[in-house]
Amino acid sequence: MKVSIAAKRLEISGVVQGVGFRPFLFSLAKKYYLKGEVSNTSSGVLVIVEGPPDNIEGFTNDIYYKSPLLACVTRIESFDAELHNFSLFQIVKSRASNSRTTLISPDVTICPDCLAEMKDPCDRRYEYPFINCTNCGPRYTIIEDIPYDRPQTSMKHFKMCSDCQSEYDDPLNRRFHAQPNACPECGPQVFLTDNKGKRIDSESKEAIILAAQYLSQGRIVAVKGLGGFHLACDASSQDIVQSLRLRKARPHKPFALMAQSASHLFDHVHVSPKEKQLLESYHRPIVLLNKKNIKNNDIDGLAPGVAPFNNCLGIMLPYTPLHFLLLEKGPDVLVMTSGNRSGEPLSIENEDALDAFSHIADYFLLNNRDIYFRADDSIARIQTGKTRFIRRSRGYAPLPISLNKKMPKILGCGAGLKNTICLTRDNYVFLSQHIGDMDNVKVYDFYQTSIDHLKQLLDIQPEIIAHDMHSGYMSTDYAKAQNNVKKVAVQHHHAHAAACMAENDLDGDVIAITLDGTGYGTDGHIWGGELLVCTQKTFKRKAHLSYIKMPGGDAAVLEPWRMAASVLYQTFGNDFLSLDIPYIKEMEKEKLSFVCQMMEKNLNSPLTSSAGRLFDAVASLLCIRHKITHESQAAMELEAIADKNLINDIYGFDIVQNKNDDRDGSFEIDMMTCIRQITHDLKQSESSGRISLKFHHTLVAAFTKATLRASKETGIQKVVLSGGVFNNDIILNQMIRTLEENNLKVYTHTKVPTGDGGICLGQAVVAAALEAN
Structure with a gap:
């Protein structure tokens, strides 16, 4: 009985280059007795196979379920092809194409096989510090362009010796087409x-x-x-x-x-x-x-x-x-x-x-091996049983976040601090590695280079540029300088909320609790303790921490003692200068009197609803940290001293109607009762560990009560949490627990940082939603 022969062309997308994918397909074709060829393209991998239809079907299924560790197959498009009667299955030279849609692998750790060889005194790569194979080693940091072939990497300067070349050319060798392949004789030193x-x-x-x-x-x-x-x-x-x-x-x-x-x-x-x-x-x-x-x-x-x-x-x-x-x-x-x-x-x-x-x-x-593209180490932790990023960079970037809908081509410019950028295509959002705080020319140069590099590798020319509303950010300057492209300004905390929504495939109404240090608000004030009712397209500010003054403006971010003076002044007026607490005894009376005058006269004392500044105030009140040397230092040290063995006790707080406009149904969370009671505890020499824990629990209780009120008024039961304050383990755990105890469904970040490192994703999502309508 004659066996029917079919021919198929398979176009495979995903992370399928530089990860041993073609050797995997070579072995798979041999297993299923198929003939044909495979090649890298700018879009991924192209396979042409000939053989019994059932064998081709088994071959195709195995591509999804048995691909190499570092590979990630996102799509296989199958087309009927003309029979060429191939005599064998072979790997052929990479092919250029008009579309660049392949996904770039991040840099990954040395694999067990290479590690074993490096430790083997009999191996020719014994103790060679650049040993690698298709399953491990550098990728993104050495790529100049795609397709991912050696001439397009920083390894182009090292000609392989005969032994390395033999490995590189052997489809059954795990170093087949491993672009960084080298040894002590021919490689970097x-x-x-x-x-x-x-x-x-x-x-x-x-x-x-x-x-x-x-x-x-x-x-x-x-x-x-x-x-x-x-x-x-x-x-x-x-x-x-x-x-x-x-x-x-x-x-x-x-x-x-x-x-x-x-x-x-x-x-x-x-x-x-x-x-x-x-x-x-x-x-x-x-x-x-x-x-x-x-x-x-x-x-x-x-x-x-x-x-x-x-x-x-x-x-x-x-x-x-x-x-x-x-x-x-x-x-x-x-x-x-x-x-x-x-x-x-x-x-x-x-x-x-x-x-x-x-x-x-x-x-x-x-x-002497060049690094084409820098990448800081990623930072993560396990919280509530899930991996959460503080910084998503080396080892992960530029792998995309997959969304549940197609997006126009958008550049998300990111924020002013902990900047990352993203580019979108179809249902993918490609995030860059960590770029950093955008406050000097060198970082700005790196920022521009990062955008250009990703645009080139991914062949994405943005149709829309989404940026923060803050006019003082360098990322906003970049956006405004781009010509012939639509620009969309996105409010900082809406972007936080939208990023969390996108991660969790949410597109309807949600309540968003967004807590961080700084974000420019639509009223011109500095936001950071917000309760929003929003979709990906729009938002309404439903509640927020009551405004307090920042005497000295940006100086108050670096000197938490100013925020302590601010909350004491708001609670007690000038009488706070005579309070019998350690904070007053430690501070210079002249400085305190001076900031009092600043606040009385509204001189350089912008208003803020920032949760981050409230943490700073309490940290200084407890004499933990009056001046900081790195971002969020006071808040982290306040968390560190909290006595977690104590019972869940809280201070007082007030939920009050919005002072500026009682017609819009919004309200404020006034924490000055909490400050008054903290001051009382300080007079009674209560332990800092107890005060810290009670403050944490009070903030959670206040936002839980505000959220329940918003939920009752709107009927919304989905809550997203975003913003840098949720890096705080006490706040995140307690907020999830208390909201869920009140039958609300809580969504959090697991794919991008909850802080400003995830802002670019939210910016892109908001811009796409606005474009769709």
Whole structure:
């Protein structure tokens, strides 16, 4: 009986390049006795197969369900094709196409196979710090253009030796078309210099040994990694950690750590099974883990200075071969903090790094492979059993967020702080890596480069540019400077809400609780403690924290004592200057009198409803932090001291009709009763831990009551939570619990950061909704 033969053309989309996808298809075709060919295109992968129809069907199904670990198949389009009577199945040269729709893989950790080879003295890549295969290694940071082939990467400068070329050409080898494929004979090399750039090693292996020895001896070593530089030192040495803080002018902000393995963490932090799984995932983010055995800020075996005044340590496991070698030959746990000038993007070039922080690092472990695109480490944590991002960057970007509807081509410009940008196409939103705080020219240059690079790689020319309403943001300046494209200004907190809605496939009416530090409001004031009733298209401000003054404007963000003076002035008037509390005793009376006069005369004292500023005020009232050296420091330290063993007790608060307009049905959450009662507790020498916890619970209770009132008035029972305040573990957990106890359905962020790193997604979603109508 003659077997019928069919021919199909399969166009496969998704993350299907640089992840061993074509060798996988080669083996799969062999399994199903199919002939034909496969090639990379600018749109993904093109397959032509010939064989029995049932075999082709099985082949197609297996593509979805058995693809390589790093691959992500999003679509397979199947078309009938003309029979060519192929004699075999082969992998052919990449084909150009008019459309660029392939998805780019992020950089991922070294795989177990490569790690085993690197540790094998008999292997030709023994201790080679650039070992990789199709299942691991650099991707996004070395890509110049697509299709993802070696000439389009920074590996184009390294011609493969015959052995590497043989692996690269063999479809059955796991290094088949692994674009960064290399070995000690033909690939990149590391070398060690002093902080003046003078080389002090004779060859690559000696450079690593010397660097590890210097780390063990208490020196600071700048290490060129996957997406930029780190400054590394021994995390167990308080002297060197403090020295790094002094040299880097970073007095308090926690340092990220890198541990040799998860088992090396068990003496220092609590690690749940889900946290261990996240630590060991191929994304390798920094994971926030709760400290154990905390006694006067001591952490067994680690320097207290790695994360002072904080209950968590940010720890990652090694993700490059070089990291594994340094930890194997040097200290078990290293500080691994970003290598950059203060406020500027990560350094990615050897010369720039030497210029930027030769006054910090004693030695520089450099290499001769270019980084085309910088990428900071991602930061995540497990909260309420789910992975949540503080920063979504290396290991994840530029993988898209998938939405439940098609979008026009939109550029979301992001916010002023923790900036990321996004581009949309069809039902995908492509988010960039972390760009940073948009407050200087270097970051702005990186911002523009990031937009141009993503536009080129993804072949997306935006039809709409969505940006923040704030006219002072550099991201807004960028949007306004673009010609011949529609521009949409999106209110900051509406963007927060829309981002959370989009993640959770919500498009109808929701109540949004958006709590953060700063966002420009439609009334010209600074918002940040908001209750919105909204859709993706529109919003109404239903409630907010009552306005308080920010004496000194932006200075009040850096000096929480000003916000403490503000809430005391609003509660007690000038009489607060004679209060018998530690805050008054610690502050200079002249300064307090001066800010009183500023507020009385409304001089440089803008109004704010910001929850972040309220946290600052309470932190200063408790004499925890009067001035900050990094963003959200006061709020984080206030959370850290909260005595979580106490019962759920709260202070008073008031829900009052909106003072400005009682016709629109909106209302305010007045926290001054809470401030009055905190002051009373301070007079009674109540513990700061108890006051902190009660304040946290009061804020949750106030917004829960406001939300229930809004729900009753509107009939809406879906609530979204967004804004940087929800990085606070107490607030997030308590808010979810209390709302759900009152039969409301709560939606939160799990795909993008709840803070400003997710704003660009919301901007794009709002702009798309407005365009659709």
